[in-house]
Each structure stands twice: as C-alpha cells, then as structure tokens.
Amino acid sequence: LHIRFRCAVPNWAYTGSGDVNSMDIGLEYALPILTDPIVIGLIIAGTLIGVIIGALPGLSSSMGVALLLPFSLYLDPIPAIALLSALYCAGTFGGSITAILINAPGAPPAVATAFDGYPMALKGEAGRALGIAAVSSVSGGIFSLLVLLFAAPLLARIAYSFGPPEYFALGVFALSMLASISGEAPIKNLIGGCLGLLIATVGIDLTTGVERFTFGVPELLEGIQFIPVLIGLFAVTELLNQAQELNREKIAIALSAVKLPSLNDFRRVKNTILRSSGIGIFVGVLPAEGSTMAAMIGYNEAKRWSNRPEEFGKGVIEGVAGPEAANNAATGGSMVPTLALGIPGSATAAVILGGLQVQGLRPGPYLFEEQPGLLYAIFFAMLIANILFLFIGLLGAKVFSRISLIPSTFLWPTVFALCFVGAYGLNQSMVDVWIMLVAGLVGFVLKKNGFGPAPIIMGIVLGGLIETSLAQSMIIFDQQWTAFFSRPIAMVFFILAVVSLAAAQFRSLLAKVLPHRK
Numbered sequence: 001l002h003i004r005f006r007c008a009v010p011n012w013a014y015t016g017s018g019d020v021n022s023m024d025i026g027l028e029y030a031l032p033i034l035t036d037p038i039v040i041g042l043i044i045a046g047t048l049i050g051v052i053i054g055a056l057p058g059l060s061s062s063m064g065v066a067l068l069l070p071f072s073l074y075l076d077p078i079p080a081i082a083l084l085s086a087l088y089c090a091g092t093f094g095g096s097i098t099a100i101l102i103n104a105p106g107a108p109p110a111v112a113t114a115f116d117g118y119p120m121a122l123k124g125e126a127g128r129a130l131g132i133a134a135v136s137s138v139s140g141g142i143f144s145l146l147v148l149l150f151a152a153p154l155l156a157r158i159a160y161s162f163g164p165p166e167y168f169a170l171g172v173f174a175l176s177m178l179a180s181i182s183g184e185a186p187i188k189n190l191i192g193g194c195l196g197l198l199i200a201t202v203g204i205d206l207t208t209g210v211e212r213f214t215f216g217v218p219e220l221l222e223g224i225q226f227i228p229v230l231i232g233l234f235a236v237t238e239l240l241n242q243a244q245e246l247n248r249e250k251i252a253i254a255l256s257a258v259k260l261p262s263l264n265d266f267r268r269v270k271n272t273i274l275r276s277s278g279i280g281i282f283v284g285v286l287p288a289e290g291s292t293m294a295a296m297i298g299y300n301e302a303k304r305w306s307n308r309p310e311e312f313g314k315g316v317i318e319g320v321a322g323p324e325a326a327n328n329a330a331t332g333g334s335m336v337p338t339l340a341l342g343i344p345g346s347a348t349a350a351v352i353l354g355g356l357q358v359q360g361l362r363p364g365p366y367l368f369e370e371q372p373g374l375l376y377a378i379f380f381a382m383l384i385a386n387i388l389f390l391f392i393g394l395l396g397a398k399v400f401s402r403i404s405l406i407p408s409t410f411l412w413p414t415v416f417a418l419c420f421v422g423a424y425g426l427n428q429s430m431v432d433v434w435i436m437l438v439a440g441l442v443g444f445v446l447k448k449n450g451f452g453p454a455p456i457i458m459g460i461v462l463g464g465l466i467e468t469s470l471a472q473s474m475i476i477f478d479q480q481w482t483a484f485f486s487r488p489i490a491m492v493f494f495i496l497a498v499v500s501l502a503a504a505q506f507r508s509l510l511a512k513v514l515p516h517r518k
Contacts, residue, residue, distance in 0.1 A: 036079075038079060039078070039079050039082055039381075040384075042075075042079050042082060042083040042086070043082055043083065043086045043381055043384050043385055043388070044086075044388060045083070046068075046082070046083045046084070046085075046086030046087040046090065046385065047086050047087070047089070047090040047385045047388045047389050047392070048090070048392070049064060049068070049087055049090075050064060050086065050087040050088070050089065050090025050091035050092075050093075050094055050385075050389075051090045051091070051093065051094040051097075051389055051392055052094065053087070053091050053094065054090065054091035054092065054093060054094020054095040054096075054097070054110075055094040055095065055097040055098050061087060061088050061090075061091025061092055061094075061348045064087050064091055065084050065087055065088060065091075065348050065352060065355075068083065068084060068087060069084070069354070069355050069358075072084060072355060073358060073359075077356075077359040077360075077361060077374070078374065078377045080355060080359060081352065081355065081356065081359070081374075081377070081378055081381070082377065082378070082381035084352050084355055085335075085352065085378050085381050085382045085385065086381055086382065086384070086385035086388075088331055088348045088349075088352065088382075089141055089328065089331050089382050089385040089386055089389070090385055090388070090389045090392075091348070092109055092137070092291055092327055092328055092331050093133070093134070093137040093138075093324070093328060093389050093393065094389075095108075095109060095110030095113075096110045096113045096117065096130075096133040096137070096320075096324055097130065097133075098110075099111070099113045099114035099117055099118065099234075100113065100114070100117035100118060100120065100121055100126060100129045100130055100133065100320070101118075101121055101126055101130075102118075102235070102238070102412075102415055103118040103234055103235065103238040104231070104234055104235035104238070104415055104418075104419070105230065105234055108226065108227075108230060108291075108292045108457075108461075109291035109292045109294070109295045109323070109327035109330075110295070110323075110327070111230065111234070111292065111295065111296070111453075111457050112295040112296050112298070112299035112322075112323035112327075113133060113295070113320055113323050113324055114234060115299060115312070115313055115319055115323075116129075116312060116313060116314070116315050116316050116317075116318075116319025116320050117129045117133065117319070117320045118238075119313070119314050119315030120315040120316075120317070120320070122315070123315050125315070127260050127261075128260060128261045128265065128317070129317070129320050130393065131260045131261040131265075131393070131394060132261050132265060132266075132269060132317045132320045132321050132324075133320050133321075133324045133393065134389070134390055134392075134393025134394050135261075135266060135273075135321075135390070135393075135394075136269065136272075136273050136276075136320065136321040136322075136324040136325040136328075137324045137325065137327075137328040137386075137389070137390075137393070138328070138386045138387070138389065138390040138393075139273045139277065139325055140273065140276060140277040140280055140324065140325030140326060140327070140328040140329035141328040141329060141331060141332060141382070141386040142383060142386050142387075143274075143277040143281075143325075143329060144277060144280060144281045144284065144328070144329040144330070144331070144332030144333055145332045145379050145382055145383050145386070147281060147332075149376075149379050161489070162489070163473075163476075163487075164468075164469040164470075164472035164473040164476060165469070165473045165476070165477075165483075165484055165487045165490045166487065166489045166490050166493070167465060167469040168466060168469040168470050168473050168484075168490070169484070169487075169489070169490035169491075169492075169493035169494050169497075170493050171462045171465050171466035171469065172466070172493065172494065172497050173493040173494070173496050173497040173500065174293060174296070174297065174458070174462055175190075175193055175197075175458075175459070175462060175466075175497075176496075176497035176498075176500040176501050177296075177297065177300050177500050178190055178192070178193040178455045178458060178459070188450055188451050188452075188455075189452065189455040190455070191451070191455075192446070192451050192452065192453075192455030192456045192459065193455040193456070193458060193459040193462075194459065195455075195456050195459060196455065196456040196457060196458060196459020196460040196461075196462075196463060197459045197460075197462070197463045197466070198459075199224055199229065199456075199459070199460050199463070200223070200224075200459065200460050200462075200463020200464055200467070201213065201463065201467065202214065202220055202223050202224045203220060203221055203222055203223030203224070204221055204222070204223075206468070206471075207471045217431065219427075219429050219431040219432075220431070223464075224435060224460075225427065225432055225435070226460060226461070227422065227423065227432075228423040228432040228433070228435040228436040228439065229435060229436070229439045229456075229457075229460060230457060231419050231422055231423055231436050231439075231440075232419075232423075232435065232436040232437065232438065232439025232440035232441075232442075232443060233439050233440065233442075233443040233453040233456060233457065234443075234453060235415060235416075235419045235440070236416075236419060236436060236437065236439065236440025236441075236443070236444075237440050237443035237444045237447060237453065239412050239415065239416055239419075239440070240440065240441075240444040241444070241447070242412050243412075260394070261317070265317055268317065268318070269317055269318055269321035271305075272302050272305075272318045272321045272322050272325070273321055273325040275298075275301060275302070275305065275322075276298035276301065276302065276321070276322045276323070276324075276325035276326040276329065277325050277326070277329040278329075279294060279297050279298050279301060279326050279329070280294040280298060280325065280326035280327060280328065280329025280330040280333060281329050281330070281332065281333040282333070283297060283326070283330055283333065284329065284330030284331065284332065284333020284334040284336070285333040285334070285336050285337060291326075291327035291328070291330040291331060291334070292327070292461050293458075293461060293462070294326040294327050294329065294330035294333075295323035295324075295326050295327035295330075296323070296458050296461075297326065298322040298323045298325060298326025298327070299319060299322045299323040299326075301322065302318045302319060302321070302322030302323075303318075303319070303322075306318055313452075328386070331348075331382070332379075332382060334348075334349045335349060335352075335378065335379075335382075337349075338352065338353050339356075339378070361374065419436060420433060420436075423435070423436040443456075
C-alpha cells in the first residue's frame with residue numbers, strides 16, 4: 001500500500017489521509033521542492049522581491065504578496081504558496097535594511113529595529129548592525145519553523161482558546177510595557193501610547209456606527225492608515241532632524257561602516273535571539289497579532305534582561321537582535337492559525353489565506369489531517385527562504401551599508417520622494433500624504449520634548465485590537481465588566497500588566513537613588 005501510494009500520487013495532489021506516516025508524507029512533499037528547479041527559482045525570486053519590497057519605505061510584505069497573488073493563480077498550489085511564503089519571510093527582514101541605514105523602516109515590524117540600528121549606523125557600524133539583523137532574523141525564522149513543524153497542532157489549540165476577553169487583557173498588558181519600551185520617562189511613554197490609541201479611534205465605530213473625528217473628510221471614515229503615520233513619525237521626522245545638520249562630517253562612518261559583526265558579537269546576542277524567538281513564536285500564533293507586536297515585545301524584553309538597559313536607544317546590538325529574531329519567528333508562528341484554524345495570524349497571512357482559498361484549498365482545523373503534505377511543503381519553502389536571505393543579508397551587508405556614506409544632500413531628498421510614493425501608493429489618496437506630513441511635524445515636535453515614536457506606534461497597533469475585543473467582551477458579559485475576573489487567562493495578563501507598571505516605577509526610583517548603578 002505504501003509503495004503504491006508513492007508511485008501513484010503526483011507531487012502536489014495528495015488530499016486525503018491514510019495509513020502512511022505523516023513524516024513520510026512530509027519528506028515525500030519536501031523532496032520535490034528541493035529538487036524541482038521551477039519551485040527553487042520561484043522561492044529565490046520571492047526572496048529577492050521580498051527583500052527589495054521590504055526595504056522600500058512605505059511598502060511591506062503584505063503589499064508585495066497582494067501584488068503577486070494574481071500571478072500565483074496560474075501556478076499549482078504548492079509552487080504558488082511557496083512563492084508567497086518566501087516573499088513573506090524575506091519582506092519581514094528587508095524592512096530592517098532602511099530602518100538601520102536611514103531610520104525609515106521599510107515595514108512595520110522593523111520599527112523596533114530602528115531604535116538601536118540607526119544609532120549604530122550613525123556611529124559608523126552600519127555593516128555590523130545589518131549582519132546582526134540578518135543572523136538574528138534567520139535564527140528566529142528557522143527556530144520557529146523547526147518548533148512549529150512538530151508542535152503546530154498543540155500551539156493551534158492554545159491560540160484557539162483565546163477569546164475577546166483574553167485579547168483585551170493581552171492588549172492592556174502590551175500597553176503597560178510602554179512604560180519601559182523606550183526612553184527614560186515612563187509617563188511620557190504612556191502618554192505617547194494614549195495618543196496612539198486616540199489616533200486608532202478615528203473613523204466609524206463598527207459597534208455603534210458613529211463617526212468619530214472624521215471632520216467631514218470621507219477618506220477618514222475607515223480610519224487613519226497605519227503606513228502614512230509610520231512613515232511620518234520615522235522618515236519625515238528624521239528628515240527634519242537631518243535638515244538641521246546638513247554639514248555634519250561623515251568621516252567616522254566612512255572608516256568602519258562596512259565592518260561585519262564578529263564572533264564575539266554573535267555570542268553576546270545568543271540569549272537575546274533565543275528569548276526573542278520564543279516570544280515571536282507565541283505572539284505569532286495568536287491570531288491577528290503578527291510580527292509588529294512581536295518585534296515590540298522582543299525589543300522590550302531584550303532591554304528588560306540586559307545588564308545595560310540605559311544604553312538601549314543609543315546603538316547596542318541586543319536592540320537589533322531582539323526585535324529581528326522576534327518578528328521573523330512570528331512569521332512562522334502566524335502561519336499556524338492561518339492554516340490550522342483559517343484565522344490569519346497577520347495581515348500578510350490574511351493575503352496568503354485568500355490565496356489558499358482561491359487555489360481550492362480549505363484552511364481550517366482539519367487541514368493537518370487532510371493535507372499534511374501541504375503544511376510540510378510550506379514549512380520547507382519558508383526554511384529555504386530563510387537560508388537564502390541569510391546569504392543576501394551577510395553578503396549584501398557591505399553593499400547596503402555604503403548607503404549610509406551617501407551625502408545627506410543627495411540621500412534625504414530621495415528618501416523624501418520615496419515617502420511620498422509610499423504614502424500615496426497605499427490608497428492613491430492625497431489625504432494619506434497630508435497625514436504623513438502632519439505625523440512628521442508632530443513627531444519632530446514630540447521628539448524635541450522627549451517623546452519617542454515607539455509608544456505612539458504601539459498605541460496605534462493595539463488600538464483596534466483593544467477597542468474591538470473590549471466591545472465584544474462587554475456584549476458577551478452582558479455589560480458586566482466584573483465578568484473579566486472569571487477568565488483565568490485574562491486575569492494572568494491583568495496581573496502581569498500591574499507588575500509591569502510597578503516594575504517600571506521601581507526602576508525609575510532606583511535610578512534616582514543609585515544613578516551610577518550598572
């Protein structure tokens with residue numbers, strides 16, 4: 001029976017379960033991927049396109065996957081999904097390139113990478129930062145794939161147990177971490193997070209249908225888009241800062257910008273990579289969370305566990321390794337609810353989910369039993385993509401790092417033009433361009449007064465999740481908010497939020513009492 005199965009079934013055609021061991025099926029499906037030149041070529045193409053799209057400010061892997069989706073319909077299911085999955089992984093890494101070099105994150109998950117990556121580039125360590133980002137990204141991605149290859153059904157069941165109350169509690173816990181995510185003023189960070197939440201409320205309330213803060217502008221009915229705000233707070237704000245220092249000398253950067261990280265650097269960040277990989281897997285498995293939140297939490301935990309937290313934000317390699325390992329580990333994790341539950345784990349996973357459905361495949365709880373070969377094929381395609389962009393990151397780091405040597409008078413006007421293209425290209429709307437410019441001006445003023453962009457961005461990211469899950473929870477609880485205390489998982493997150501806020505205040509007081517502690 002086993003021999004007849006192997007001879008009779010085409011490469012991508014298995015759709016039923018039988019007596020064949022699942023690992024045998026997995027290897028059966030992996031071999032065609034590793035030996036088929038067309039599939040390998042598609043994975044290489046997806047990886048290169050993903051790195052390029054991820055590196056362009058305003059573009060993202062979700063946009064790239066959406067653009068390639070119509071072309072993938074002419075391919076068989078496995079090659080098509082392999083192409084999209086490779087672009088997903090590479091696009092997540094590609095965003096770190098411009099985040100490090102010009103403080104303009106090419107993708108939302110790279111926001112946290114810019115906190116320390118760009119200061120490293122300013123100190124003449126662009127190549128070192130890019131090398132750490134590449135190795136951390138690949139390590140996080142491969143670690144998540146290896147874990148998920150054997151633990152996907154269990155992790156899917158854990159994610160499936162989360163309801164609206166648990167998501168609301170998770171969002172509150174994530175907001176509590178703003179007290180220590182960046183800067184030295186916990187109160188200012190919390191204020192920034194509240195500002196982000198306020199921005200997230202713009203548009204029509206889906207529960208009541210009430211228009212909020214739209215001021216008669218039809219384009220604001222669906223809310224303020226994340227990407228124009230992201231471009232404004234980072235790229236435009238940095239452009240305004242650079243405009244004050246047009247004649248700054250760059251000799252120090254030229255001497256060492258292309259230097260790659262050493263073995264001691266990798267030893268120094270190994271624990272950070274392992275910890276952030278675990279965080280990324282857990283956050284990625286939670287439906288609708290995605291890589292951005294994983295990167296934020298990964299950065300925060302890298303700072304929390306560091307012996308030198310006061311150096312974060314000034315250019316330390318742990319500040320690059322933490323978010324990069326977390327956001328790439330989340331790409332593998334986000335595929336679990338997408339494939340096993342039919343619930344997208346991120347915006348890009350949602351596009352891939354649509355591609356699966358168009359191909360006639362049925363994502364859901366029975367996919368592990370009915371189409372195990374498809375799962376193994378996707379995981380192996382993502383594994384190959386991770387290995388490929390390791391070489392792209394390391395071999396191309398010296399080339400990419402030379403961007404930081406371009407005179408500011410040439411570099412930043414080009415970045416400004418790309419910002420306009422990225423903001424306008426999202427919806428072909430000038431309103432998004434104005435939002436980008438306003439966000440840049442506001443970010444410039446806030447930065448001058450000690451407010452960082454990270455809490456604002458995280459508030460925007462969490463705003464929709466918190467508001468929606470709270471409304472759903474209150475409907476479930478019949479408007480009785482005390483019912484939150486009957487949900488054990490939610491209570492755990494609430495307790496962690498209180499501990500996180502208390503710890504931030506304790507560290508602040510301790511820093512005043514012992515200003516020279518290490």
